[in-house]
Amino acid sequence: MEFFLQQLVNGLTLGGVYALIALGYSMVYGILKLLNFAHGDVYMVGAFAGYGVLVAFGGPADPRIPVVTLIVLMFLAGMLASGILGVVIERFAYRPLRNAPRIAPLISAVGVSFFLQNAALLVLGARFRSYGTARMVDPATGLQWGPLRISIIRIVVILSAVALMVVLHLLVQRTKLGKAMRATAFDREAAAMMGIDVDRVIVATFLIGSVLAGAAGVMVGLVFSRVYHFMGFVAGLKGFTAAVIGGIGSIPGAMMGGLLIGLAEAFSAGYISSTFQNLIVFGLLIVFLLARPRGLFGVPEPVKV
Amino acid sequence: MGSWVAPEWRWCETMAVLELRGLTKRFGGLLVVDGLDLSVAEGEIVSLIGPNGAGKTTVFNLISGVFTPDGGDILLDGRSIVGLPRHEIARRGVARTFQTLRVFLNMTVAENVIAAEYASGTVGAVRSFLGTPAARAEAERMRAEAERRLAFFGERLVGYRLEQPAYSLSYANRRRLEIARAMATGARLLLLDEPAAGMNPAETQEITRLIGQLRDEAGYTILVIEHDMHVVEGISDRVVALDHGVKIAEGSFDDVATDPAVVEAYLGKGGAATK
Amino acid sequence: MPEIGTDRWVAEFESRRVRREGPWGRLIEWSSRRWLWLFAGAAIVYPFVIGGDFGIRVGVNALLLAMLAIGLNVVVGYTGLLDLGYVAYYGLGAYGYAFLASDQFGIHLPTPVVVAVVALVVFGVGLVLGQPARRLVGDYLAILTLFFLQVFVELALNLDRLDLPFVDGPVSITGGPNGIAGVDPMEILGFRFGQVRDYYFLLLVLVILLIVGVTNLARSRTGVGWRAIREDTLAAEHMTIPSGRLKVLAYAFGATVAAVSGTVFAAVQLGVFPQNFTVALLIVVYAALVLGGEGSIPGALVGALIIAMVPELLRTPAGARLLFYGGLLVAGLTLVRPRRRLAVIVPGLLLFGLAVRALVAGIWPGLVAAETAGGVDRWLLRFSASADVVVSVLFVVTIAVALAAVAVRRRRVRDALLILGVYLLVLVWENRLVEEPSITRQLLFGALLVVLMVARPHGLLGRPRVEVV
């Protein structure tokens, strides 16, 4: 039971991170019908930006400013860097391809992904970096609940992931921008004819999605402590899978999908032999997709005649 | 209640190519086609008219297998075609055009028609890959057939146009190409969805004549949806008026056009009859 | 009123037609009709011109990639099925060859039998795994097939310690991460393939046969049906085309082509390893196809040759420099319009370089490496090893400047940014990129994909498509 609860907490933490990544995939897909394969690398850059701030202020062991301020700054830096990067990518790699054959932006996205990974490799080297969170915050502090212990940093991560998702939800449902985003996702041309500045909506979508990915990058750095140039690939794949399970294009779907993948990963790591773990996961995904190609929350497209 | 048939058309009942019996279709809570009975005889041209949203295109979609009906039956030569795959329905002799044009835009004009000759071929993929004499002969035959079909429209779609991508065609020419494509499937029953939409008066006259020729010279049976009353008047052996999925009138053009129910459907209650 | 059936456009067409004129134009017309002969001729001569084994090995890789791209073209370019599991069939073919012609199970069947069996089995597998293509469309099929590929890789990695009933001890089927080494070379009609060159010519024959076959198919009702399905599946069905069956056929056809090339790959490499068949290869195949122009067979061929051969030039600094400066020159000549702007940009660039050099050497002498040779070093800064960070920062700045140069409209600003950007590019290139060939290759590959897609979304030889979404 204790083990179970511990895995549950693990799963929730991971799930929050995956959900944040999945949101970026899903939002972009919803609006542009583009599988943005460079999204994982945007997340990687966010993680590095957080690391950069950490180093700039003296490193984890002996920071020059209070730890709380430092962590806030790291989040801000990660989100800012990823946000800018996302917007730049959209402007230069995707926007010129708006009306191109569907596969062209896909290849462009792959190109961006290659470029970012190798640029990071060139600039920062192949070394694994660690935020060294344990030296920054005493791992013993946190909630103690019978045998269950949740470190403060995990609480911070889970809470901020939830907070970001709530903000996103409010933004999409309550604001004018959110309305414009939903309209654009539904029918881009009609939205444009209704006077919505589609370009701005798309930029905003990339910005929001990338900011969330940047936050996820810093969170992973804080909790799982490994930052390197290739980290975006695996996380991207998982975030993407989460988006698909939830129903790609659907925002609540991405949140649910992320949570499911995180929980599934935590529990299968805890309970199933590792040899066939991935195989089982992919097998289940295939069965799921065959049964529900549009995911949990996706709606089938009507036949157009 | 059987369908009402004008005396001079009574002979149709025995040799109907197409027969709809109580055809019904719902979308969500909306009853779009409501117990429609209709029969089309060999060599007949029947026009389906009615205001926008009456369910005309949906009837075509049901016949050609885009949707399966919620009730009723569709008989082709007396055999039900409900539930058959679309290509099988086409293979049995029902071909259609689309109100919103759906030519294969990135294929050439000739290829558009060749594509529709698929069912007439016998050579499989292996022999095609190997380029056997039979495969070559079949490709040539299909090509010649396509040119023959396109020549039906005079010079508009032949010559250099054969090799032009279909997206370069004008609206009217795309409509013609769709008809050529439908003919190439080897069908006997053509479903034409607003063939004169978007055409200028000269072109409309031409298409009216062509539809007549399709029946007189090529022997097609034709069910046509059309809004232009001049076209309807010019080609129809019989007119069926639809409103809210229900048949409100059937008979000769003059009878239907002056039918109070039809006038009301088009002009609303209290509208003046103009014809 | 014009007479029915006549068309002024048609009548006047011949006089409006644009013809390629002059010797250059005639050459293009000729080569676009005779491209297969041109390719065959060049490919036959290639091994003798290039000499050494390495060059021929590059040729083998290029031909393998060409086969893969042409096979994929049928699936993606014709039928419009986004198959992201494609390279799994390449792997299946390779492993199939290894199972039937190595010591792994002690089976050593004759090569033609092996290839035939593998082709048939994989075709069958393709027919089964292609079934979802009947229902799933577009990206959903892409996602599903991507998972197929992941399953294949997982199986290849993990089927090495299997406990089977009636067998003692764990059984290794795929050899796990170590793969299967010691695969038999091919032997056809008593001819034993000893050298890479033998495989090169075998592949050349296969590629040409494949091109002829696919060209035949493209003209047949099957090929025309495939393309109609991609254009508009519903309309195609109304035109008697059995879309489900044809989709599955295209999928299985692609799988078979990939599998056959996989058998050759296994034999030429004398082994199979799971890391040969991952998403990385998938990207390369797609890049080749899209770069050349999906839907076009010569496009797939040209794309594969470029993707496989150009990066090899980057292996040596000399080749890399040739490519880099050649690329700069070509870019300058084609992109800068009107050309007389080059009269401002080139001298500006030279002066700028000299000025920067003098300035930096004067202010921070420590930053600059002491020894300078001739040539470009008289103009360019050469950083000392301790200034690594500076170069890294400059790299990022270079990207920013390059992007800004693309975005800015004002002519003057743009020229200034261009000078700065090119200077920085050369600086970073000489100081870092040339020394890291493997990273540079990937970096350039990524950048190339983006630039080419933006410049020519339909690929080098593809036709622009009209798509209604």
Ligand SMILES: Nc1ncnc2c1ncn2[C@@H]1O[C@H](COP(=O)(O)OP(=O)(O)O)[C@@H](O)[C@H]1O
């Ligand atoms: N696929 C569909 N889903 C839901 N409603 C539909 C669909 N197709 C048609 N309808 C509805 O059915 C009604 C009849 O449409 P249609 O047959 O196209 O009319 P017509 O061709 O007579 O103008 C319309 O109200 C239309 O909105």
Ligand SMILES: [Mg+2]
């Ligand atoms: Mg209609």
